[in-house]
Amino acid sequence: xPNLRNxxxxxxxxxxxxxxxxxxxxxxxxxxxxxxxxxxxxxIARLIHAGGKRVRPKMTVLAYEAFGGKDSKVxxxxxxxxxxxxxxLLIHDDIxxxxxxxxxxxxxxxxxxxxxxxxxxxxxxxxxxxQSAALLAGDLLISSSxxxxxxxxxxxxxxxxxxxxxxxxxFEVAGGELIDTxxxxxxxxxxxxxTVALYKxxxxxxxxxxxxxxxxxxxxxxxxxxxxxxxxxxxxxxQLRDDVIGVFGDESQIGKTTIGDIREGKHTYLVEQFxxxxxxxxxxxxxxxxxxxxxxxxxxxSIKKLFVSTGALARVELAITHYADAAxxxxxxxxxxxxxxxxxxxxxxxxxxxxx
Amino acid sequence: xPNLRNxxxxxxxxxxxxxxxxxxxxxxxxxxxxxxxxxxxxxIARLIHAGGKRVRPKMTVLAYEAFGGKDSKVxxxxxxxxxxxxxxLLIHDDIxxxxxxxxxxxxxxxxxxxxxxxxxxxxxxxxxxxQSAALLAGDLLISSSxxxxxxxxxxxxxxxxxxxxxxxxxFEVAGGELIDTxxxxxxxxxxxxxTVALYKxxxxxxxxxxxxxxxxxxxxxxxxxxxxxxxxxxxxxxQLRDDVIGVFGDESQIGKTTIGDIREGKHTYLVEQFxxxxxxxxxxxxxxxxxxxxxxxxxxxSIKKLFVSTGALARVELAITHYADAAxxxxxxxxxxxxxxxxxxxxxxxxxxxxx
Numbered sequence: 001x002p003n004l005r006n007x008x009x010x011x012x013x014x015x016x017x018x019x020x021x022x023x024x025x026x027x028x029x030x031x032x033x034x035x036x037x038x039x040x041x042x043x044i045a046r047l048i049h050a051g052g053k054r055v056r057p058k059m060t061v062l063a064y065e066a067f068g069g070k071d072s073k074v075x076x077x078x079x080x081x082x083x084x085x086x087x088x089l090l091i092h093d094d095i096x097x098x099x100x101x102x103x104x105x106x107x108x109x110x111x112x113x114x115x116x117x118x119x120x121x122x123x124x125x126x127x128x129x130x131q132s133a134a135l136l137a138g139d140l141l142i143s144s145s146x147x148x149x150x151x152x153x154x155x156x157x158x159x160x161x162x163x164x165x166x167x168x169x170x171f172e173v174a175g176g177e178l179i180d181t182x183x184x185x186x187x188x189x190x191x192x193x194x195t196v197a198l199y200k201x202x203x204x205x206x207x208x209x210x211x212x213x214x215x216x217x218x219x220x221x222x223x224x225x226x227x228x229x230x231x232x233x234x235x236x237x238x239q240l241r242d243d244v245i246g247v248f249g250d251e252s253q254i255g256k257t258t259i260g261d262i263r264e265g266k267h268t269y270l271v272e273q274f275x276x277x278x279x280x281x282x283x284x285x286x287x288x289x290x291x292x293x294x295x296x297x298x299x300x301x302s303i304k305k306l307f308v309s310t311g312a313l314a315r316v317e318l319a320i321t322h323y324a325d326a327a328x329x330x331x332x333x334x335x336x337x338x339x340x341x342x343x344x345x346x347x348x349x350x351x352x353x354x355x356x
Numbered sequence: 357x358p359n360l361r362n363x364x365x366x367x368x369x370x371x372x373x374x375x376x377x378x379x380x381x382x383x384x385x386x387x388x389x390x391x392x393x394x395x396x397x398x399x400i401a402r403l404i405h406a407g408g409k410r411v412r413p414k415m416t417v418l419a420y421e422a423f424g425g426k427d428s429k430v431x432x433x434x435x436x437x438x439x440x441x442x443x444x445l446l447i448h449d450d451i452x453x454x455x456x457x458x459x460x461x462x463x464x465x466x467x468x469x470x471x472x473x474x475x476x477x478x479x480x481x482x483x484x485x486x487q488s489a490a491l492l493a494g495d496l497l498i499s500s501s502x503x504x505x506x507x508x509x510x511x512x513x514x515x516x517x518x519x520x521x522x523x524x525x526x527f528e529v530a531g532g533e534l535i536d537t538x539x540x541x542x543x544x545x546x547x548x549x550x551t552v553a554l555y556k557x558x559x560x561x562x563x564x565x566x567x568x569x570x571x572x573x574x575x576x577x578x579x580x581x582x583x584x585x586x587x588x589x590x591x592x593x594x595q596l597r598d599d600v601i602g603v604f605g606d607e608s609q610i611g612k613t614t615i616g617d618i619r620e621g622k623h624t625y626l627v628e629q630f631x632x633x634x635x636x637x638x639x640x641x642x643x644x645x646x647x648x649x650x651x652x653x654x655x656x657x658s659i660k661k662l663f664v665s666t667g668a669l670a671r672v673e674l675a676i677t678h679y680a681d682a683a684x685x686x687x688x689x690x691x692x693x694x695x696x697x698x699x700x701x702x703x704x705x706x707x708x709x710x711x712x
Contacts, residue, residue: 096488
């Protein structure tokens with residue numbers, strides 16, 4: 001995704017500064033417990049700097065500034081907390097999806113497989129211990145997201161409001177994640193991809209970060225409502241784009257495998273549209289490989305061709321345009337300076353037209 | 357553990373009420389996302405009522421009342437938050453230890469194995485999906501522990517202090533858990549069981565719950581320091597007792613297998629003492645079974661005999677007495693009414709003499 005605004009570089013810089021200083025403190029403290037614990041924190045620090053577009057912190061800062069917030073000392077740590085939540089979800093998501101690469105480098109489990117190589121002979125055991133380290137890393141990041149919020153300079157009377165939004169977003173994303181995972185084996189139709197998009201993605205990527213920023217800027221309840229409409233539409237478009245990239249993207253660009261979604265048999269909107277459009281023969285072909293743990297690259301290629309030839313991909317593109325338009329309409333109603341309205345609009349374009 | 361005090365039954369009752377009402381709200385909200393998500397919340401609610409001595413909530417209430425706190429509306433939700441953290445750790449711990457039973461019933465992963473039976477044919481896949489549900493359940497409980505704190509009626513200026521103690525305890529317990537897990541395969545001596553006891557157990561079981569209660573009662577920094585000494589000694593004694601019960605306990609009483617620690621090859625203080633005392637021959641015998649994923653009941657019995665015959669068990673009992681005495685000494689210095697001092701002293705006895 002291209003930079004969203006001039007100040008975007010500043011946001012990135014300051015948020016990364018907060019992250020850096022948080023991790024160097026934790027590594028020092030962990031060292032007092034055990035060098036093995038410091039290793040885990042160093043590995044999390046390595047991963048958070050290996051990639052990530054800081055979309056969620058940018059949302060928090062954008063909403064805060066657009067609606068009149070001025071105190072950068074308050075907002076950057078709050079914004080960084082949203083990146084911690086994101087990374088915790090990625091790390092736990094990778095355990096669930098059995099992936100060992102993230103941002104084009106070893107994720108926590110991947111790094112620990114290597115770390116434990118000399119100590120654990122049995123490869124299944126080693127994998128299990130590596131996943132256990134990743135499990136703890138994700139737990140620590142959830143806690144750290146709350147910690148950054150509660151250590152921030154947010155006024156005491158606003159802190160519990162911000163924490164409530166944060167807790168709600170974790171409640172929603174875990175629900176989205178659960179049903180997304182179960183969609184691999186529940187009957188088609190029992191879990192709707194739109195619900196998954198709203199709860200797994202829109203909620204913690206756009207709704208909560210924007211609402212936290214806006215709340216700290218002191219907006220009205222009406223503005224909160226229009227931000228939710230904006231964020232839900234934007235988030236849905238974002239997830240649909242993600243589903244497309246997850247299958248059709250360039251692996252070297254996106255830093256992870258494009259086999260995963262097919263291998264895990266995720267019932268994305270793309271898959272729903274395929275089922276709505278495909279012939280019986282095409283479905284039989286599809287089900288040969290979809291959800292197969294040992295699916296091969298060339299088999300994935302044949303699935304991709306089916307998504308195109310049936311028109312499923314085109315339908316997803318249409319839906320993305322629909323949700324993007326709805327988000328644009330909501331943004332036009334925001335009571336902000338034109339320069340910020342333009343940013344919200346550019347954001348929609350950036351999110352929906354990206355290829356990584 | 358026997359009841360600690362007359363009010364202990366009240367604590368149990370009120371804390372369980374908070375827990376009940378929290379879960380019925382979450383189940384209702386989860387239903388709006390998907391019945392599959394409501395299922396997960398129902399399952400967590402089932403598990404939290406299947407057992408648990410509510411030790412940590414009792415600590416919070418005890419410290420609060422002993423040091424002069426009077427507002428029960430404030431303290432019970434705060435106390436319940438400590439049980440949520442505990443359950444999250446148990447659920448994630450069970451993933452790490454590959455256990456499917458807790459409190460004598462199916463844990464989350466165990467229940468989901470059955471839940472998914474009709475939907476996922478491959479048993480390895482089914483196990484993986486069941487663990488994924490358990491992973492999310494633990495994440496939700498970490499977040500819920502913060503949520504209860506931030507929704508509580510704690511005065512705004514105290515909330516960030518309480519959250520800081522809570523975050524610190526999660527930081528410490530994750531470190532303790534990591535090195536405890538790694539102790540199964542790191543060289544003997546590189547991870548010290550005393551450090552594990554302090555961080556894996558004392559920290560979140562005694563230090564944080566007591567400090568949170570005392571902080572809300574408005575104690576001095578000096579009292580905080582003496583509470584830490586008390587809690588660290590008590591917690592260490594508690595963990596040593598746990599190690600003994602984990603191997604020598606009655607499975608029907610403790611609600612989990614007594615094979616686990618031997619199977620996972622945990623380097624507890626008991627094991628450290630065995631190595632300090634055993635002959636080469638005894639060590640060879642020991643290492644035949646210790647850390648063996650397929651260890652049998654009768655082999656575990658022969659290990660237990662070795663712990664007794666070498667005097668390792670007796671050394672652990674001596675250490676428990678030592679830490680219990682140190683905790684008693686700290687309690688004598690507390691500036692509280694005699695009735696509360698007696699409770700702190702009874703607590704030490706209850707914790708160190710228990711058999712489950």
